[in-house]
Amino acid sequence: MAAPLRYALITLCWGMMLIIYLPLLPAAGVLLTPAFSLFHWQQLFSDPQLSQALLATLISSLVAIGGALLLTLLVIATLWPSPGWQRLASRLPWLLALPHVAFATCALLLFAEGGAIYGLLPALRPVQDSYGIGLGLVLAVKESGFLLWVSWAILGERRLAEQTVVFKSLGFGRGQCLLYVILPALMPSLSIALLATTAWTLSVVDVAIIIGPGNPPTLAVLAWQWLNSGDPDDQAKGALACLLLLAILALVAGVARQLWRGWRANFPHPDGVRNPHFPSLPGRGVSLMLPLSGLICTALLAYLTHASLPATPTVNNSLWLALSSAALGAVVCLLWLEWGPVRHQRWVDLPLLLPALPLAAGQYQLALYGWFDGRFDTVLWGHLLWVVPWMLFMLRPAWRQIDSRQIVLAQTLGWTRGRIFLRLKCPLIVRPLLSALAVGFSVSIAQYLPTQWLGGGRIPTLTTEAVALSSGGATATLAAQALWQLILPMVFFLLTALLARRIGHLRRGLR
Structure with a gap:
C-alpha cells in the first residue's frame, strides 16, 4: 500500500x-470543576436524601454483583465441562440479546403492586423495598448471563479442561475442583468483566427508575435528577455524586482485589481429603432458569400487549x-x-x-x-x-x-x-x-x-x-x-x- x-x-x-x-x-x-468547592461538598452531604440513596446503591450493587458471580460459579461447578455446558452456552446469546429495560419491565409487571402475581394471588402483599434489593436481584439474574458468556470464552482452553478431568479422576468433587483448579484460572481473566459489570450496576439509571427504589432513589438516579436541574448548585451536587460513584467503584475494586489476594495466600492446598459429593440440583436449576427467564419475559410481554x-x-x-x-x-x-x-x-x-x-x-x-x-x-x-x-x-x-x-x-x-x-x-x-x-x-x-x-x-x-x-x-x-x-x-x-x-x-x- x-x-x-x-x-x-x-x-x-x-x-x-x-x-x-x-x-x-x-x-x-x-x-x-465543583470538586474544589467546599460549599458544594457541604451542600451534598447535608442533603437529606443522600444517606438513603447511598445505602440503596451499595446494597443493590453488592446484591447484583455478588449474586451474578454466585450464579455463574454455581453453574460452572455443576456443568463444566459437559454437554450441558455447551447447550447452555448455545442459548446464552438469546439471554444477552434481552435488553435490561425489557427485562426490568417484565419484572415490574410481574412483581409490582397490581402486577400479574398479585393479581393471581390477591392475598399476597408487596413488600416495601427501600434498599434496592429487588433491583439487585433483577440485575444479578441479567448480569449472570454476561458473566457466563465471558466465562465460556475463558474456559474454552483445552489444557484447563484436561486438568479438571485429571483432578476429578483422582476422586475430588466438583466443589473442590472449582476452588482448586477453576477459580485460580478463571478469576484473573474475569476481573475486567466484573469491573465493567460493577461500574454499570453502580450508575444504572433506566432500570433503577423502573424497578426502584423510588423516593429517595439510588445515587445514580439522584445524580441524574440533579444534573437535569436548572439550578447550578444542584448540577454541582450531581457532579459530586458522580464522583462518589467513582469513589465507590474504586473502593469496591480495591477491596475485592485485596480479598482475592488474601484468599489466594491463605487458602490451603489440597490435603488429600476427597469430598466427591456436590449438590447438582441448584446449578442445574439455575442453568434452566436463565434461558427460561428470557422465554417467560417474552411470553408475558406478548400476553400483556393486547395487540x-x-x-x-x-x-x-x-x-x-x-x-x-x-x-x-x-x-x-x-x-x-x-x-x-x-x-x-x-x-x-x-x-x-x-x-x-x-x-x-x-x-x-x-x-x-x-x-x-x-x-x-x-x-x-x-x-x-x-x-x-x-x-x-x-x-x-x-x-x-x-x-x-x-x-x-x-x-x-x-x-x-x-x-x-x-x-x-x-x-x-x-x-x-x-x-x-x-x-x-x-x-x-x-x-x-x-x-x-x-x-x-x-x-x-x-x-x-x-x-x-x-x-x-x-x-x-x-x-x-x-x-x-x-x-x-x-x-x-x-x-x-x-x-x-x-x-x-x-x-x-x-x-
Missing part, C-alpha cells in the same frame, strides 16, 4: 476514535440508530485494529469501566456548546461511545488469533497491506464480526442516558418511552414498548447467527 494512503487511513482511524471519545474530556471537567403497538417513529428511531451504530462501529473497529496502535490502549476500555452518567454528561456538554443537540446524528454519535468499546471487546481476541504465518505468506506473494486486510483478515474474522454486529446493535437499542440527553426528547426510542411509561398505568402500552425493544435485537441476533452458520457451511475453514 502506498505510504500516503496508509498515513491517510491511520489519520482517519485516529480521528474517528478521538471524535467518539472526545466526551471524556468535558466529563472530567464536569466532575472536577397494542408502539408508535412507528419510535420503532424507526430505535431500528435506524441501532443499525447505523453497529455498521459505523464495525468500520471504526476494523480500521482501528488494522491501522491503529499495535499495543492495546487502555483508554479505549474506559466507557466500559467507568460509570455511564458522567460520560453522558460530558456528551451533553459538548452538544450544548456546539448547538447540535436534539438531532439524530448527535444521538448516533452518543451511542458510539459504548458501541465501539463493546465491539472491540468482541473482535480483539479473534483479531489476535489470526495466524501471522498466513500474513507473511501473503506478503511473499506481493500482496499489499490493503489487499491482505480485505482478502485475508476480514474473511477470517467474519463470524466474530457478525457476533460483534449483533452485540453493537443490542447495546445501541439499550442506550437511555445519551438518547434522553442528546435527543432532548425529540428522538424518542423504545427504551426512553418504556422508562417514561414505567411510572404510569398504561400496562399494554408499556408491554408493547418493552416487547419491541426485545424483538429487534433478538431478530438481529437470529439473522447474524443464521448468516454465520451459512458462511460456516460454505467455507468449512471458518468453522
Whole structure:
C-alpha cells in the first residue's frame, strides 16, 4: 500500500476514535470543576436524601454483583465441562440479546403492586423495598448471563479442561475442583468483566427508575435528577455524586482485589481429603432458569400487549440508530485494529469501566456548546461511545488469533497491506464480526442516558418511552414498548447467527 494512503487511513482511524471519545474530556471537567468547592461538598452531604440513596446503591450493587458471580460459579461447578455446558452456552446469546429495560419491565409487571402475581394471588402483599434489593436481584439474574458468556470464552482452553478431568479422576468433587483448579484460572481473566459489570450496576439509571427504589432513589438516579436541574448548585451536587460513584467503584475494586489476594495466600492446598459429593440440583436449576427467564419475559410481554403497538417513529428511531451504530462501529473497529496502535490502549476500555452518567454528561456538554443537540446524528454519535468499546471487546481476541504465518505468506506473494486486510483478515474474522454486529446493535437499542440527553426528547426510542411509561398505568402500552425493544435485537441476533452458520457451511475453514 502506498505510504500516503496508509498515513491517510491511520489519520482517519485516529480521528474517528478521538471524535467518539472526545466526551471524556468535558466529563472530567464536569466532575472536577465543583470538586474544589467546599460549599458544594457541604451542600451534598447535608442533603437529606443522600444517606438513603447511598445505602440503596451499595446494597443493590453488592446484591447484583455478588449474586451474578454466585450464579455463574454455581453453574460452572455443576456443568463444566459437559454437554450441558455447551447447550447452555448455545442459548446464552438469546439471554444477552434481552435488553435490561425489557427485562426490568417484565419484572415490574410481574412483581409490582397490581402486577400479574398479585393479581393471581390477591392475598399476597408487596413488600416495601427501600434498599434496592429487588433491583439487585433483577440485575444479578441479567448480569449472570454476561458473566457466563465471558466465562465460556475463558474456559474454552483445552489444557484447563484436561486438568479438571485429571483432578476429578483422582476422586475430588466438583466443589473442590472449582476452588482448586477453576477459580485460580478463571478469576484473573474475569476481573475486567466484573469491573465493567460493577461500574454499570453502580450508575444504572433506566432500570433503577423502573424497578426502584423510588423516593429517595439510588445515587445514580439522584445524580441524574440533579444534573437535569436548572439550578447550578444542584448540577454541582450531581457532579459530586458522580464522583462518589467513582469513589465507590474504586473502593469496591480495591477491596475485592485485596480479598482475592488474601484468599489466594491463605487458602490451603489440597490435603488429600476427597469430598466427591456436590449438590447438582441448584446449578442445574439455575442453568434452566436463565434461558427460561428470557422465554417467560417474552411470553408475558406478548400476553400483556393486547395487540397494542408502539408508535412507528419510535420503532424507526430505535431500528435506524441501532443499525447505523453497529455498521459505523464495525468500520471504526476494523480500521482501528488494522491501522491503529499495535499495543492495546487502555483508554479505549474506559466507557466500559467507568460509570455511564458522567460520560453522558460530558456528551451533553459538548452538544450544548456546539448547538447540535436534539438531532439524530448527535444521538448516533452518543451511542458510539459504548458501541465501539463493546465491539472491540468482541473482535480483539479473534483479531489476535489470526495466524501471522498466513500474513507473511501473503506478503511473499506481493500482496499489499490493503489487499491482505480485505482478502485475508476480514474473511477470517467474519463470524466474530457478525457476533460483534449483533452485540453493537443490542447495546445501541439499550442506550437511555445519551438518547434522553442528546435527543432532548425529540428522538424518542423504545427504551426512553418504556422508562417514561414505567411510572404510569398504561400496562399494554408499556408491554408493547418493552416487547419491541426485545424483538429487534433478538431478530438481529437470529439473522447474524443464521448468516454465520451459512458462511460456516460454505467455507468449512471458518468453522
